[in-house]
Amino acid sequence: xxxxxxxxxxxxxxxxxxxxxxxxxxxxxxxxxxxxxxxxxxxxxxxxxxxxxxxxxxxxxxxxxxxxxxxxxxxxxxxxxxxxxxxxxxxxxxxxxxxxxxxxxxxxxxxxxxxxxxxxxxxxxxxxxxxxxxxxxxxxxxxxxxxxxxxxxxxxxxxxxxxxxxxxxxxxxxxxxxxxxxxxxxxxxxxxxxxxxxxxxxxxxxxxxxxxxxxxxxxxxxxxxxxxxxxxxxxxxxxxxxxxxxxxxxxxxxxxxxxxxxxxxxxxxxxxxxxxxxx
Numbered sequence: 001x002x003x004x005x006x007x008x009x010x011x012x013x014x015x016x017x018x019x020x021x022x023x024x025x026x027x028x029x030x031x032x033x034x035x036x037x038x039x040x041x042x043x044x045x046x047x048x049x050x051x052x053x054x055x056x057x058x059x060x061x062x063x064x065x066x067x068x069x070x071x072x073x074x075x076x077x078x079x080x081x082x083x084x085x086x087x088x089x090x091x092x093x094x095x096x097x098x099x100x101x102x103x104x105x106x107x108x109x110x111x112x113x114x115x116x117x118x119x120x121x122x123x124x125x126x127x128x129x130x131x132x133x134x135x136x137x138x139x140x141x142x143x144x145x146x147x148x149x150x151x152x153x154x155x156x157x158x159x160x161x162x163x164x165x166x167x168x169x170x171x172x173x174x175x176x177x178x179x180x181x182x183x184x185x186x187x188x189x190x191x192x193x194x195x196x197x198x199x200x201x202x203x204x205x206x207x208x209x210x211x212x213x214x215x216x217x218x219x220x221x222x223x224x225x226x227x228x229x230x231x232x233x234x235x236x237x238x239x240x241x242x243x244x245x246x247x248x249x250x251x252x253x254x255x256x257x258x259x260x261x262x263x264x265x266x267x268x269x270x271x272x273x274x275x276x277x278x279x
Contacts, residue, residue, distance in 0.1 A: 001079045006107055008072045010064075014113045018064040021072065022118035023056040024130060026105035027094070029123070030081045037075040055120055056108055074108060083240060090126060091242035093251065099200070100239040101150070103177040104246060105130060132173035139175055140164040151183035153198045155248040157231040171229060172247035178236045190215045193228055199237045199257065206260035210235050210252055210272040217276035228279060235272070243271055245278035 012018055021041075027034040028051060039046045041061055049058045064070045080101065083092040094104050111118040112133045123129045139156060142164045143149040155175045156167025169175055178198065186197045186208050195215045199207030214235055218228045230248040238244070238251035245251075252275065256268040263269075 001077055002103070002106075003077050004075070004107065006074045006076070008074075008108075008110060009069060010072060010110050011069045012064045012066055015066050016116075017066065018060065018113075020057055020059045021064075021070070022111050022120060023058065023072075023108040024111050024120050025051065025054050025056045025108045026130065027078055028054055028056075030094075033079050033081055035077045035079075037077065038073075039075075040073040042071055043073075053122065072110070076108075078103075078106060085240055091238075091240040091244070091253075093238070093240060093242075093244055097239045099182050100178060100180045102238075102251070104244070105174065106177075107175070109133070109135070130174075134171050134173060137167075137169040137172055137175045139167045139169075139177075141167065141177070148181075150179040150181045151185065151198070152177060152179040153183070153196065153234040153236045153249065154178075155230075155232075155234065155246055169230065169248060174246045176246035176249045178234075178249075178251070186211050188212065188215050190218045190228075191222075193218060193231060193233060195233045195235070197235045200254075203237060203254075203257040203260075205262065206257040206268055207235075207237065209260060209262075209266075210257075210268060213269050213272040214276045217273045218279075221277060221279075230279075233276070233279065235275075243275055245275050248279065250275040250278065 039049055044061050046058055081095040083095040083097045085092055093102055111120040112131050119131045121129045154167045154177045156169040158165055158167050182200050183198045184201055188195050188211055195211055197207045197211035222228050232248055234249040236251050238253050241253055241255050243251055243253050256271055260268045
């Protein structure tokens with residue numbers, strides 16, 4: 001399980017006075033997964049919040065005027081579900097398997113506000129349902145037992161911060177984390193961007209090929225569409241039968257690594273370029 005202390009600094013750019021804030025809380029869809037311990041707004045405890053499915057409504061002690069800023073503090077725990085790939089309609093990404101833990105859409109975030117309402121929806125069997133506001137992230141991570149800590153891949157740029165490791169992501173949409181004690185890592189540099197490839201040991205050749213493909217794709221897409229916006233890009237082998245993108249990180253299905261034959265006309269290569277295009 002994971003203990004989280006989260007602070008959200010929210011500038012009111014809606015153009016109107018707000019009397020409440022609405023946050024998307026995707027982990028609450030899973031039974032016995034998400035537990036709130038404390039919510040504060042500008043330092044004042046709030047107990048009359050409501051949490052229904054993936055919607056957390058927080059009344060504001062004082063109305064938030066246009067172009068003013070409010071700070072929401074939350075403390076909560078997440079008990080990760082098992083990533084059951086057999087009994088699911090689509091790939092299970094959030095949770096843990098025997099060899100991997102994935103934190104995706106794991107933290108509450110203030111939903112975008114459009115046309116007088118908060119943009120928050122329920123998921124369907126296929127397709128995306130979350131609408132992410134652009135935000136700056138600072139995520140500090142530490143493990144209960146550093147001696148047995150796994151290797152972690154994240155959406156952010158890593159640097160030491162006392163007993164924590166701090167990861168920063170500027171102007172991102174979704175911050176993802178993946179961890180495994182079996183990860184090996186390869187890296188390469190593209191301009192100001194470091195590309196990381198996280199793979200299981202038997203897949204080193206495929207992991208390096210995915211890394212080099214993404215590096216080449218960053219070069220090409222930066223010339224065609226504009227510079228890649230982040231300091232890092234993490235490519236993470238996925239212990240599920242699909243690929244999925246998040247800001248500065250994408251999961252690459254293990255099945256593609258199994259299919260890799262060393263040729264450029266290969267599905268692993270094509271999907272690596274495709275997933276980099278999402279960035």
